[in-house]
Amino acid sequence: MTGSGPPAPAHRAALAVLRKDLLLELRTLETVPAMALFAVATLVVFHFGLNRDTLSGQLAAGVLTVTLLFAAMLGTGRLFVAEREQGGFDAFLLAPVDRTAMLFAKVAALLVYLVVLELIAVPAFALLLSPPRLGVALPGVALMLALGDLALAVIGTLVSALAVQTRARDLIGPIVGLPLLIPALIATARGLGPLLDRHGSVSPQGKWVAFLALYDLVGALIAYAVFDFLLED
Amino acid sequence: MSQVSHAAIELDGLSRHFGERTVLRDLTVSLPAGATLAVLGRNGAGKSTLLRILATLLRPHAGTVRVLGEELPRRGWAVRGRIGLLGHEPLLYRDLTGRENLGYHARLHRVARERVEQMLQAVAMERRADEPVRLLSRGMVQRLAVARAILHEPELLLLDEPRSNLDPAAGELVEPLIGRASGRTRVLTSHDPAHALAEADLVLALKDGRAAYLGPPAGLDPAAVRELYA
Amino acid sequence: MMTHSRHLRGLAIATAVTITAALTLVFFYAPLDADQGFVQKIFYLHVPLAIVSLCGFVLGGIFAIGYLRTGRRIWDMRSYCAIHMALIFSVGGIVTGSIWAKASWGHWWVWQEPTLVSYLIVILMFATYQPLRFSIEDPERQSRYAAVFAIVGGAFVPLNFIAVRLSVEFVHPRVLNLEGGALPGSMKLVFYISLVGIALLFATLMKYEMAAKETRAETRRLRRALHACEDPGATDRPSRRTAAPVGAH
Numbered sequence: 001m002t003g004s005g006p007p008a009p010a011h012r013a014a015l016a017v018l019r020k021d022l023l024l025e026l027r028t029l030e031t032v033p034a035m036a037l038f039a040v041a042t043l044v045v046f047h048f049g050l051n052r053d054t055l056s057g058q059l060a061a062g063v064l065t066v067t068l069l070f071a072a073m074l075g076t077g078r079l080f081v082a083e084r085e086q087g088g089f090d091a092f093l094l095a096p097v098d099r100t101a102m103l104f105a106k107v108a109a110l111l112v113y114l115v116v117l118e119l120i121a122v123p124a125f126a127l128l129l130s131p132p133r134l135g136v137a138l139p140g141v142a143l144m145l146a147l148g149d150l151a152l153a154v155i156g157t158l159v160s161a162l163a164v165q166t167r168a169r170d171l172i173g174p175i176v177g178l179p180l181l182i183p184a185l186i187a188t189a190r191g192l193g194p195l196l197d198r199h200g201s202v203s204p205q206g207k208w209v210a211f212l213a214l215y216d217l218v219g220a221l222i223a224y225a226v227f228d229f230l231l232e233d
Numbered sequence: 234m235s236q237v238s239h240a241a242i243e244l245d246g247l248s249r250h251f252g253e254r255t256v257l258r259d260l261t262v263s264l265p266a267g268a269t270l271a272v273l274g275r276n277g278a279g280k281s282t283l284l285r286i287l288a289t290l291l292r293p294h295a296g297t298v299r300v301l302g303e304e305l306p307r308r309g310w311a312v313r314g315r316i317g318l319l320g321h322e323p324l325l326y327r328d329l330t331g332r333e334n335l336g337y338h339a340r341l342h343r344v345a346r347e348r349v350e351q352m353l354q355a356v357a358m359e360r361r362a363d364e365p366v367r368l369l370s371r372g373m374v375q376r377l378a379v380a381r382a383i384l385h386e387p388e389l390l391l392l393d394e395p396r397s398n399l400d401p402a403a404g405e406l407v408e409p410l411i412g413r414a415s416g417r418t419r420v421l422t423s424h425d426p427a428h429a430l431a432e433a434d435l436v437l438a439l440k441d442g443r444a445a446y447l448g449p450p451a452g453l454d455p456a457a458v459r460e461l462y463a
Numbered sequence: 464m465m466t467h468s469r470h471l472r473g474l475a476i477a478t479a480v481t482i483t484a485a486l487t488l489v490f491f492y493a494p495l496d497a498d499q500g501f502v503q504k505i506f507y508l509h510v511p512l513a514i515v516s517l518c519g520f521v522l523g524g525i526f527a528i529g530y531l532r533t534g535r536r537i538w539d540m541r542s543y544c545a546i547h548m549a550l551i552f553s554v555g556g557i558v559t560g561s562i563w564a565k566a567s568w569g570h571w572w573v574w575q576e577p578t579l580v581s582y583l584i585v586i587l588m589f590a591t592y593q594p595l596r597f598s599i600e601d602p603e604r605q606s607r608y609a610a611v612f613a614i615v616g617g618a619f620v621p622l623n624f625i626a627v628r629l630s631v632e633f634v635h636p637r638v639l640n641l642e643g644g645a646l647p648g649s650m651k652l653v654f655y656i657s658l659v660g661i662a663l664l665f666a667t668l669m670k671y672e673m674a675a676k677e678t679r680a681e682t683r684r685l686r687r688a689l690h691a692c693e694d695p696g697a698t699d700r701p702s703r704r705t706a707a708p709v710g711a712h
Contacts, residue, residue: 016340020329027328027365054701076540085323091381093290094324095341096314158615162608176595176612179588180619183626190630215622222618228609229531233293252602252709253687 013097017105022112024082031075039071039121043128052129060131061156061192064147068114068121074204075113076156077173078108080164080210093231097148103157110153118145125192137195140204144191147212151184161230170175184219185210186191238288240268241389241418242287246296248284256282258442260297263434266388269419271433271450273426275462278439281320287420288318301389304322314342315385319395319411320395325376327367331358332391334366335384342385352380357406359442371398378409396428426458471670480668481660486654487541493653502566505559507654511661512556512583517620519549520664522591524617527610539606539710542613544672546592548665555585574631581627588616597706606708676707 025031046063047053055063083089090091093100122145126134133205134141163173191208242264249257257279264270272280273435285291287300290310298305303312318324325334335349353359355375366374368376375398382390395411396404409415413432430436430450434457438446438453446453496503523546531536560582564573574580595612599605650666 012343013341016337019340020326020333020337023333024328025582072336082326086326088316088326090290090320090322091324092341093337094288094313094316094318095338096310097341153308162595162611165604165608166595168594168598172591172595173597176591179584179591180615182584182587183619184623185575186630211626211629212324215626218618218622219242222615225700226531226614229607233608253683 010098010101013101014104021109033077035071035117036120040124042067055129056198060196061189065189072083072152075159079160086163106157107153114149131196132198138197148188152214158223184215243299248295268434270435272422273428274436274439279442315388317382318391319382320393327364330363332362356380389416390419474667478663485657485660488653505563507657509559512657515661515665517550521538521617524613527613530610539600544669577627577631581624629680
């Protein structure tokens with residue numbers, strides 16, 4: 001008899017869900033292209049709104065962070081829609097797997113989306129608003145963005161799972177998520193600031209790296225602790 | 234496991250409410266392994282809620298529920314994977330193909346890939362298995378849903394109007410899979426009481442969440458059935 | 464039964480006495496601040512309001528843990544009322560803080576004051592608690608999701624304070640700090656009495672809200688029972704959608 005043992009190891013189920021999510025995204029191209037387009041459009045808006053052709057320092061960091069945040073919100077909002085509307089939650093809950101696998105899979109999927117987004121949005125940012133020294137400071141920028149992505153992915157997944165079961169999910173997701181993300185956004189923007197400054201340091205300040213790491217850790221632990229309650233019915 | 238029990242399903246005083254509305258009230262039912270329970274009642278009588286509780290998707294609010302010898306919801310993880318649910322929703326992703334959908338379920342249930350092909354053949358869907366589900370007719374989707382529900386060879390089948398969307402030919406096709414001949418313990422609901430009664434060993438008629446009748450199909454007179462759906 | 468009204472009278476009297484005493488002391492006993500003069504007296508209102516509301520939010524999170532662990536609705540009720548009251552107190556806290564900022568630094572809003580900024584972010588966070596509850600119809604799911612939100616929110620309060628503190632390079636010279644360490648003894652005494660008064664007020668109002676909610680649920684239950692006797696078909700009439708927990712049973 002199959003499937004009568006204890007729950008399958010979480011990573012195998014998580015891989016199955018992740019694989020399915022990426023396959024769905026490749027099939028439909030619903031989320032990532034929209035995120036990338038939105039990011040580029042936001043950069044154009046910033047050019048006109050600030051009336052600047054080039055940006056540097058903290059201003060550049062702020063524009064990049066906000067642009068990525070907006071695009072991330074789009075992707076976050078769609079993360080669980082197929083599960084909710086096409087019975088994915090039920091199918092998953094009927095399987096003999098650890099429920100946390102869903103959390104792992106969705107965080108990983110959102111991380112993949114964010115990295116792909118940045119592979120498009122950061123070059124677009126460099127091209128359109130030519131921040132100084134982006135090339136030299138790239139390792140530092142990549143580190144800050146990676147830590148920021150993890151924060152967006154963990155909190156985004158948690159909030160999205162919360163919002164998808166509400167009547168006004170398009171509204172609830174952003175208004176709940178944004179205040180929770182503010183500390184991580186402060187750290188990302190402030191950490192990126194000196195890196196994009198002609199006279200700043202090439203490596204990010206330790207305090208912001210440490211804080212983002214702490215934020216990611218706390219976020220991940222809390223998400224791990226409460227996620228099961230969002231799947232129950 | 235915890236306690237060897239001959240009954241596949243044992244409900245004792247099961248109640249469930251949504252907010253202040255009571256959907257199931259004090260149900261006590263015992264179903265032997267291999268038998269078929271037909272749940273009758275009109276829309277909103279609590280049929281789907283009962284099936285979702287048995288499937289571990291909803292928790293009971295009062296009373297005890299034992300499914301395949303395990304008490305719910307405490308030992309829900311021990312019966313998950315031994316239950317097949319065929320409900321109103323096919324539980325298939327519209328933008329994936331039938332083969333991909335079944336492959337996903339096979340991974341979740343740790344079932345060998347060959348079983349997917351075997352099931353696609355069993356529901357005669359192997360020729361359309363590489364088309365996205367959204368392009369298929371409702372009958373075809375329902376056939377895939379049947380394949381999905383029994384992919385992992387569940388001991389207990391929960392069937393919520395399994396024959397909706399199926400034409401007679403397709404109905405015959407899935408008969409050995411989910412019908413009496415499958416030999417599995419079954420709980421089924423149907424809009425068509427005659428059909429459900431013909432298949433049942435035990436009938437539970439629900440009215441406003443209460444058991445209006447519980448017993449063999451022979452004991453239920455046609456007038457009472459009509460009143461149930463009135 | 465109305466379990467929450469048991470200590471309500473005693474609590475209300477203690478609150479009234481303490482608040483009256485605190486106000487009297489603030490105006491007739493506490494010395495005038497050398498730099499800021501009379502307006503500094505808002506400190507005795509602002510800081511206790513801020514402390515009590517922050518504790519209220521965190522308390523809401525702790526009660527929420529109780530709900531998720533036990534599944535008993537009384538914990539959801541506690542969590543809901545704590546956060547609701549904390550939100551009301553925090554509006555008072557931010558308004559008095561703004562007045563104080565205007566009086567001592569000349570601006571209604573001071574970004575250099577990390578406590579005030581963090582406080583605003585915490586308020587923004589918990590302001591979404593009610594809309595979240597309201598948009599979930601199934602009461603059980605509403606309670607569960609609200610509990611998850613309250614726990615996450617409560618845990619992020621300290622992270623908020625750290626992030627904002629790190630981001631402020633230049634901190635205003637602070638005449639008075641939250642701990643009251645730099646205060647002369649008489650000011651300290653008055654401050655602590657005010658703090659106790661506001662905390663008691665919080666407890667009283669929270670208990671009142673819980674008692675009111677339970678009474679309403681009880682009334683609704685009785686009315687339904689009455690209807691059921693007269694008109695058996697009408698027992699399961701759906702009730703009005705609400706963001707508040709539906710009774711603690």
